[in-house]
Amino acid sequence: MAVIEGRNLRKTYTLSRRNEVRALRGVDVSIEAGELVAIMGPSGSGKSTLMHLIGLLHSPDQDHGPAPELSLGGRDATRMSDGARTRIRAREMGFVFQQFNLVPTLTAVENVMLAGEYAGLGRRQARERAIARLTTVGLAERATHRPSELSGGEQQRVAIARALVNDPALVLADEPTGNLDSHRSAELLGLIRKLNREHGQTFVLVTHDAEVGAACDRIIRMRDGLVQAMELVREPTPDDVGEAAA
Amino acid sequence: MSLLRNLARRRLRTALTVTGITIGIWALVVFGSMANKISAIVAIGSDYYAGKIVVTDKSGGLDGDSPMAIALVDDIAAIGGVAAAVPGVSTLLDPASNSGISMPDMVVGALPGADHGKNMYDARVAQGRALTAEDADSLVAVLGSDLARKLGKGVGDTVEIRGMAFEVVGILEPTLTAPDTTAIVPLAAAQAIYLGDLPPVVRENVRADQLATDITVYPDAGTDVEALAARIEAAIPNASAMTGAEFDGVVGSSVAIFNAIIVGVALISLIVGGLSVINTMAMSVAERTREIGIKRAIGGSRARVIRELVSEAGLIGLLGGLLGLGLGAVVVYLANEAGRGSGMALFLLTPQTAIFAVLFSTILGVVAGIIPAWSAARLDPVAALRYE
Ligand SMILES: Nc1ncnc2c1ncn2[C@@H]1O[C@H](COP(=O)(O)OP(=O)(O)O)[C@@H](O)[C@H]1O
Ligand SMILES: [Mg+2]
Numbered sequence: 001m002a003v004i005e006g007r008n009l010r011k012t013y014t015l016s017r018r019n020e021v022r023a024l025r026g027v028d029v030s031i032e033a034g035e036l037v038a039i040m041g042p043s044g045s046g047k048s049t050l051m052h053l054i055g056l057l058h059s060p061d062q063d064h065g066p067a068p069e070l071s072l073g074g075r076d077a078t079r080m081s082d083g084a085r086t087r088i089r090a091r092e093m094g095f096v097f098q099q100f101n102l103v104p105t106l107t108a109v110e111n112v113m114l115a116g117e118y119a120g121l122g123r124r125q126a127r128e129r130a131i132a133r134l135t136t137v138g139l140a141e142r143a144t145h146r147p148s149e150l151s152g153g154e155q156q157r158v159a160i161a162r163a164l165v166n167d168p169a170l171v172l173a174d175e176p177t178g179n180l181d182s183h184r185s186a187e188l189l190g191l192i193r194k195l196n197r198e199h200g201q202t203f204v205l206v207t208h209d210a211e212v213g214a215a216c217d218r219i220i221r222m223r224d225g226l227v228q229a230m231e232l233v234r235e236p237t238p239d240d241v242g243e244a245a246a
Numbered sequence: 247m248s249l250l251r252n253l254a255r256r257r258l259r260t261a262l263t264v265t266g267i268t269i270g271i272w273a274l275v276v277f278g279s280m281a282n283k284i285s286a287i288v289a290i291g292s293d294y295y296a297g298k299i300v301v302t303d304k305s306g307g308l309d310g311d312s313p314m315a316i317a318l319v320d321d322i323a324a325i326g327g328v329a330a331a332v333p334g335v336s337t338l339l340d341p342a343s344n345s346g347i348s349m350p351d352m353v354v355g356a357l358p359g360a361d362h363g364k365n366m367y368d369a370r371v372a373q374g375r376a377l378t379a380e381d382a383d384s385l386v387a388v389l390g391s392d393l394a395r396k397l398g399k400g401v402g403d404t405v406e407i408r409g410m411a412f413e414v415v416g417i418l419e420p421t422l423t424a425p426d427t428t429a430i431v432p433l434a435a436a437q438a439i440y441l442g443d444l445p446p447v448v449r450e451n452v453r454a455d456q457l458a459t460d461i462t463v464y465p466d467a468g469t470d471v472e473a474l475a476a477r478i479e480a481a482i483p484n485a486s487a488m489t490g491a492e493f494d495g496v497v498g499s500s501v502a503i504f505n506a507i508i509v510g511v512a513l514i515s516l517i518v519g520g521l522s523v524i525n526t527m528a529m530s531v532a533e534r535t536r537e538i539g540i541k542r543a544i545g546g547s548r549a550r551v552i553r554e555l556v557s558e559a560g561l562i563g564l565l566g567g568l569l570g571l572g573l574g575a576v577v578v579y580l581a582n583e584a585g586r587g588s589g590m591a592l593f594l595l596t597p598q599t600a601i602f603a604v605l606f607s608t609i610l611g612v613v614a615g616i617i618p619a620w621s622a623a624r625l626d627p628v629a630a631l632r633y634e
Contacts, residue, residue, distance in 0.1 A: 057543060057628050083547065090545020097543075097631060100536050105251040118545040162544065 003170055003202050004031040004054055007069040010061040011049050023049040025225035026065065031204060033169065036196045038213040039206045041222035047206045048174050050222070054204065055093060055172045056085040073169070090118040094163025096173035101159040102147040109134060109143040112162045119166040126165070133161035137191060153184035160191065167199070174206045182211075189215050252530070252558055260562065263526040267566025268573065270515020271607045275574025277508045278603065279593035283422070284504055286594055288497050290423040294367045295490040299463040299475050304486035313444065314458045318482055322461055325477055327469035332360040333458035335436035337443055339393075339407060339429060351393055352428045353407060355436020357382070364464035369425040374401035374416030381415075381432050388416035392426040392591075407431070408439050422594060463487070516610060519566065523614035527559050531622040538622050539630025548623035555619035556612055563611020567604040574603070 011024040024046045031037055031054075039047045052058045053070065056077055060068035070077045072088065080088075089095070094115070102111045109130045116126030134140050137157040147155055156176055163171050173192075177185035189212055196203050205212060213219045214233060221229040253260045301322065303312045314333075322331040335355035359379035369390075377388055387405060389397070394417045399405050403414045407429060418425055431439075437454040444452070465474050475487035488496075531538070538551060575595055582591035 052628050055543070058626075086542070086545055086547050089543065090547075093545075095544050097540070100631075101540065103537050103540065105248060105255060110248070114541070114546070115544050118541075118547075118550070 001033050002030045003033050003073060004029065005069070005071045006030070006053065006060075008060075008066045009050065009053055009068050009070065010065055011046075011053065011058060012061055022225055024053070024060075027222075027225070027227050029054070029220065029227065031170075031202060033202055034196070034200045035218060036193065036203045036216045037205070038216040038219045039204065039222060040208070040210075040213050040219050041228070043208070045222040046225040047222055049225075051172055051174050051204065051206050054170075055095060056080070056089055090115070091120070091166060092168050092170065094160075094166070094168040094171040096156065096159045096163050096171070096176045098175040098178040099152075102155055102162075104147050107144045107146055108139060108150065108158045108161075111147070111158055112165050115162045116165045121166075129165050130161070133164050134158070136164065136195070137161045151184075152179050153188065156180065156184075156188055157191065160188070160195075164195065164199075164201070168201065170202045170204070172204050175208065176205065177207065177209055177212060185209065186211070249554070249558055249561055252554075253561065256530070256533075259526055259529065263522045263562055264566045264569065266522045267515070267519040267563060267607050267610070268569040270511070270519045271567050271570025271603050272574045272577070273511045274508070274515055274606070275571055275595065275599065275603050276577055276593070277504075277511050278599040279574070279578045279595040281501075281504050281508050282594040282596050282599060283592060284501055287423045288494075288501055290421055290425075291497060292490065292494055295488065295493040296367070297464070297471075297490060298365070299465065299471065299478065300488045301461040301463060301478055301482070301485050302459065302488070303484050305484050312459070313440075313448070313452070314461065316456050316458050318485075319458070319461055321482060322463055322478060325474070325481055327466050327474045327477070328463055329466045330360065330362045330364055330464040332357055332462045332464075333433065334460045334462060335433060335440045335457065336459055337436070337440045341443060350427070351396075352424070353436055353439055354428050354430050355433040355440075356430050357433045361462070361464055365462075369421060370419045371416045372419040374414070376416055377430060377432060383434060384432060385410055385412045385435055386415045386432065387412040388418060388430040389414055390418050390426040390428045391420040393429060405429070408442065410435065410439070422591075512606070515607075519563070519607065519610050520614040523559050523562055523611050524617055526562065527555060527615050527618035528621075530558070531555065531618045534622075535625065535630045535633040538625055539627045539633065542625070542627035543631060551623045552616070552619040555622055556615040559615020559619070560608055560612040563614075564604065564608045566611070567607030570607065571600055571603050575600070 006027065006029040009024050009027040009029065010022070013021040013023055015021065027050060029050065039050060041047050049058070053060055056072070060070060060078060062068065062078070068078055077085070103114065106114065109127065112130035112133055113123070113126040116129055117123070121129065131140065131143060134143050137160055139154060139157050139161065142150060142154060147158070150158065159176070177188055180188060192203055192205070193215055195201060205216065207213060216233055218233060219231040220227055221231065303314045305312055316333050319331045319333050322328060334357070336352050339351035339353050356377055358377045358381065371388065372391065374388070377386065387407070389399060389405070394400065397405055399414050401414055401417060404411050405414055412431060412435070420426055434455065437457045440457055440459065441449060441452070441454040463478065465471055471489050472491065475489045475492070478487045479485050541551060578593040578595045582593055585591045
């Protein structure tokens, strides 16, 4: 079953009356439950923009061309209110960004708790879950450190713990390894791979990095605001699909 | 918890903003306490003047202590509509220690019973008794509460006033106003003291029992008090007849000026404090744009962003309010302590004023925080994340 179904997705940024950037020019995309998908392409090709639409951070253009469709687990997301989209982001999605991912005044565990509280957990429950997720990413001992006391790789692992705290069906990551050296990057990727296999969560990774792409199930290649190609890296095993459905 | 951490992020800026509010609230507390005091004095004065006319000699000085001939009492009593006319004497307890700004200690001569029960104002006696008609020729005194404390005298003690020894027979309850620093003695004794105050030329030509400084007139029931006051002023040369309504009018306008000052102080602190909170919060929002973007992206609602920032601004206001109140209370206390020695305490810090000051500054902080918080909540999360 598809977690995300998008059709005719367009996004134009208007910088001034004369200066428009057509970041997405009509994209169809479908992401299956349990998939680990990479979105790749040159800088400026619209990868982040696509992720922002999927993540309900922006809405697709409605005012020109064929009507866009965006459904999330069967719900039409094209005309949702800000409140409804915020709620879905809080409860059903996890986000990881390239950098400056964490709130600097909060400790690692408080950063993770934040997402739990946004999803409606009480403080105590949020804390328990946050510690469990920090343990999953191997950072339990760093729980009370501030972001400034953590390395880049550790910060990204905290961000992943935060993205996972509500067991979301969909985790969206925009260049999560962009600021890491190849060793840290491989480590983080291994963790994502493992979570995807073990928990059947769907991951969409925006990346530049061919090695990251190669570790995914599928690559969506973008160019100039369009999907240029879909590449199946490996067939999902019946085992994966079974886990995802469970 | 994270609220305090956010405030601690820019300690100096937070401290400066809090200081700005502190100063405004401090001024509000001090001026407000002064206004409370004046209102209390006015209320007592208004009670005192209610239903009577106080006649003084208008050629006199500020204290109303220029002499009037006691014979005028009979002239006034003969005017139609006057039920009773009672002479009184009030003069400084100790002419050498006139403090100028605050209420000086006074000696007041009273003629108990002469009002035929018309006087509705009574300063209540806390200990001992009030003066009676039988005291007319004795050297007895009823002391105001502050004066008794200052002199260290109680009922039964002897107090010396201008070389005369008076037995203290009563102590008044505190009124927070003029009676607190007054010694009430029989009229004859006050007249003797007052005679000594007069210049030698005058002194040689009058007798003590011919003197008064004021004559209190009690109108007949149903008499138009203002019209009666006018008749008295017409009949008696140099007389100034003050009615309750006139007192309220004269004093009311000075109270109005004072209240205007307080409103002015409140407005200035509102504008200065409000602007500095807006500025501080706008800077905080700008610095935290990325962080706000993250919070919104991972599912923090607009309401939540607003709530966090508004509480932060409210906390700044609350801190400023508490500090301002604390400093104001210290100043009021010290000034009152200093004032007690020479005369009256000038300030009255009431619980209402204290609560108002803190509420005012907290609400000020909250309201000033709403604007930057609102704009933060309207940020596009994606743009906020990209913000450099
Ligand atoms: N908020 C924005 N305002 C204006 N232009 C934008 C904005 N976001 C992205 N763009 C432009 O849209 C195009 C696609 O950007 P993006 O989706 O970020 O590409 P990618 O992530 O593949 O590098 C780029 O030309 C970029 O400059
Ligand atoms: Mg990008």
